[in-house]
Each structure stands twice: as structure tokens, then as C-alpha cells.
Amino acid sequence: MGADKIIRPEWIPEAYRGMEAPARNKKQMRELHELQDIISDAVNKLNFPEYPAQLYEPISYILALGGKRMRPALLLMACDLFGGNVEAAIPPALAIEVFHNFTLMHDDIMDNAPLRRGSVTVHNKWNQNVGILSGDVMLVQGYKLMMQVPDHLLRPILDIFNITAIGVCEGQQLDMEFEELTNVSISEYLNMIKLKTAVVLGGALKIGALIGGADAKDADLLSDFGVNLGIAFQLQDDILDVYGDPEKFGKQVGGDIISNKKTFLLLKSLELADSSQSAELNSWLNAKRFNSTEKVQAVTAIYDSLSIRQLAEEAMQTYADKAFEALDAINLPENHKQYLRNFADGLLVREH
Template identity: 45%
Template sequence: MHSFEELSGLFATRFKQSHFPEQPATLYEPNNYFLQLGGKRVRPVLCVMGSELFGDINPEAWEVATAIELFHNFTLIHDDIMDKAPLRRGMQTVHTKYNESTAILAGDVMLVTAYDYINRIGTEHLPAVLGLFNRTAREVCEGQQMDMDFENRSEVTLEAYLHMIELKTSVLIAAALKMGAILSGAGERNLELIYSFGLKLGLAFQVQDDYLDAFGDPSKFGKQVGGDILANKKTFLLIHALEACNEQQRLELDRWLAGNEPGKVEGVLKLFRECGVDAWALELKNKFLDEAWKHLDDIAVQSQRKEPLTKLAQFLVQRDY
């Protein structure tokens, strides 16, 4: 069995190759720029880990992993446009460095290239993998639209937010694992369990991401800390603060949410702490993680085969960047 670090290194070596033609450079250079920013490459490596969990790594898992990473980066380029985000991984976003129209096209062609890699796998597993890939891509778009819709709603329930996060974040993590498992011939019950593990891990991952956006160290996090607050994004933190605050705190929170006056991030964070949002978020993260462990435990393979996934999951929800 390989560790996440080992598989990540192997994937990085494969992924370094050029995925795009040279011309027109004005279209493809922005994508090359964005991919060289790096990232954790968690989702593609999860695909390979999902394959190795049930046997030797199917070589086709590397092709699917590349497709997953290209798809993920396509969503990031477009998300940055929608969020008007100036930074990604501490560097200029594509639409900021180039322009918005170029960023849209660059993201589009990155998605098309992802399908080229899916098309490289054999006919035995292609229908199942392509069907799951397409369903997941549609769900991610649904989740992003819901995320934007929430910005214009004064009230969002925790249940609705969880559904949005499941679509926007969790399904791609779950699908990456399941696609790898499909390629190694896992049975139906094990496929269900590895997918459920990924869903819960994705929810825990997003709680941590929301937490870091508010309380993280900007020098480590690589993004604008407090960006969600400035954008009035409905996050785990804001939803709980709205539920837990008293009348006076609600008035103050509503005042901050009504505009973007100086000191907004600091003012909202102060209210978050007063409402115990930071401690609550950590408890919620651990709840989702416990549920993820249950699904992983139930998968019918030897326990030592699960160790790399266990270690990776622990890292993802304890990271500070």
C-alpha cells in the first residue's frame, strides 16, 4: 500500500506533462499558469487510493485522476470569477491576471480536456465511470448555483446549507474514491460505503475550510482570510451565529451584513467568538468525521489497506491551510 504522499508524488510527476496545445497561447497559457499554482491534488489521489483499496492500482486510475484534477481546476477558475476572488493559493486568479472572458474560455477548454482523459479508459468500466463523472459534474454545478442563490437570501437553514455543500464539495471527493474503486472491481456494497465515506469526509473538510476562512492564518491559508464574511456567504459559521445570537448581537450582525464598511471582518469575527461559533464548528467537524470512520470501518477489506485513507482523512480535517 502506498501513502498519500507517495501517490501524490507519482501523480505530480504524471500531471506535469502539458495537457494543452501551444496555440492559441492566449487561451492555453492561462490554464498552464493556473495549474502550476499547485494545490493539494487531494481529489485525483483519492481516485488512485480508491483503486488500491481493493487491489493493485488499475493503470486507468491515473487517467481518471487526471480528468478529476482538470475538472476540479475548471470549477475553481469559474468559481473565482463568480466570487470576484483576487487570490487563489496566494497568487492572482486567472480572471484577475488576464481577463474575465479569457478565464471563462480557459475553464471551458480545461473541462473538455478532462473528458479526453476519461475517454482513454477501456470499455469495461467506461459507462460506469463516465456516468458517475457526468452526474458529479452536474451536481457540482447545482451546488455552486445554490451557493450563489444563498447570497441573496436573508435566511438559510443548516439543512439547506449541508445539501449545498454536499453537492458543491462532497460529491467530487466521494466520486473520486468510487471511480477508483470501480476500476478495481469493488462490489456494490463496498462502492456504496466508499462513496458514503467520501461524502462525510467532504462535509468535515468544508467545515474546516469555512473555519479557516474566518480564523485561519492568511500566510498559511493562501486565500483572503475573511473573504466569505466580506461576500456575506452563508457558511456553517454564519448560519450558526444567526441561530445562536441574542437580540442585540443579531442587530449588530445584521448591520455588518448590510454593507462592507471598514472593520467588517473583525466585527463579525468578534460576534462569531461571542456566539461560540468557533468551538461549535470544531464539534460539527468531528461529528462528520466520526460518521466517515463508520463507513470506512464497514468496508469489507483488510484493515491495513484502509490505513492510508485514514491518515489522509485525519490530515484533511486537522490542516491549518
């Protein structure tokens, strides 16, 4: 079999079978929304076996719930940046999306979550055993999709996928452990969000870059860009949970405070608080019954007195700067780097 020959199983959309690597003539970069639309269309065309129905229907169900398709779109974006054939990168991009939804299916079981994107979770619609087994098959289907990359890239790309998948599982485990621990350091928290959230962005970008023809150095730099951007994004999420406009942010403001979630803001407050502030914080953290509005206001007041928002924004900016340093070192035309800068700005400049 030729190095760039791509063989696709029967459940890959017909439109994406038999594609060959393109000539390296660069066209206009595609907009992010175009890449997201390509992924959504490809997800809709995925064909899974009909039997046994309870194994495969939940997969189609969770994939149909939508989402921003940001992770697979980043893979396509990276391929496009280096002059690759975006269409030929669709199967590995789908692999990232299938894998991501597999983690969501199992996370929902662990969290006993009733809803996912406003719809009933798989384990509630069917049952927990179905959710576990369907998730297992999703992981395997993700690998089947990822194996559709050119032969000469198969081993390095599967290595990246493996490292990414293990990192996400490690991050989820740490996140669950942090719920029970009383002492979690800032560095432990940053490592957790790196593993749980940011490594997928880095992995997707790295795989897309290699498919697009990037060398190993540039692919690593693009991965560093994605990982640091992912950490900055999560830190901003922590900030917006407390200080965001719920109408623009799309979430309940103060939700992390109500649930005692160990975010950068809470951990930094516990680190800096004096004895009276520490006592008040711990009294809210240990309270079994409380008025949610009162708790959010009281904890936010402590954050304000310690300038926690400013410290969190400085930490976020530190990781954003690291992302842009990696980007500056990549061997890409300046207009392509600017495309990534604009993407990062769009991701990090959200309404407060």
C-alpha cells in the same frame, strides 16, 4: 477491443500509454505524497495542441499553478486500496484534476478574482472570453481523459463523473444565490457545501475504487466516506477561518466575517441569537463602512457568547463519524482501513 485495453490519445504522456490491467497481487500501500507526486508529474507531461495558442496556453497555465492535487490523488489512493494498478488509473485521475481546474477558471470569472494561487487569473492574463472558451475545452479534455478507463467500466464511471460535475455546478449556483439571500438555513448550507466541495471527493474515490476492482457496494461506501469527510473538512474550514492561527492556517483569520460569507458559524448565530445579539449581528452585516479588526472582534464575541465554535465542532464530528461508519462497513483489510483513518485524521486535525 478487449475489455481492459486502454487506448490513449496523442496528448496523454507517453509513459502512460498502452498499460494493461495488472495481476491482483497487493503491494505496500503508497503514501499520499507519492500519489500527489505522480499526479504532478503526469500534469507536467500533458501535451495540448499548440494551435490556436490562446485556446490551449491558458489550460497549461492554470494547471501549472500547482495546488495539492488532493482530488486526483484520492482516486489513485482508492485504486491502490483495492489492489489495482495505480499507473493505469492516472488518466481518470488527471480527468478529475483537469475538471477541477476548469471549475476554478470559470469560478474566477464569476468572482472577478484577480489572483489564483498567488498568480494572475486566466481572465486577467488573457481576457474573459478566452477564460470561458479555454474552460469549455478543459471540460471536454477531462472527458477525453476519463474515457481511457477499461471498456467494461466506461458507462458506470462516466455516470459518476456526470453526477459529480453537475453537483459541483449546482453547488456553485447555490453559493452565488446565498450571497444575495437574507435567510439561508443550516440544511441548505450543508447541502451546498456537499455539492460544491464534497461530491468531488466522493466521486474521485468511487471511480478509483471501481478501477481498482471494488464491487459496487464497497465503491458506494467509499464514496459515502469521501462525501461526509468533505463536509466535515469544510465545516472545519469555517471554524479555522475564525479561530485558526493565520501562520498555520495559511489564510487571513476572520476573512469570512469581513466578507459576510454565510458559513455554518454565522447561520447558527443568526438562528440562536437573542434580539440584541441579532440586532448587533445585522448591523455589522449591513454596514457599508467598518473597521475590519473591530468587526471580526465583535462578531467573534457574539459567536463565543453562543458557544458557536463548540456547536460547529460537534457538527463537524457528526460528519466525521458518518465517514468512519461508512469506512468500517467496507470490505477491506484492516490495515487498509487504518490507512484511510490516518488520512482522514490528517485532513481534519489541522493547526488551530
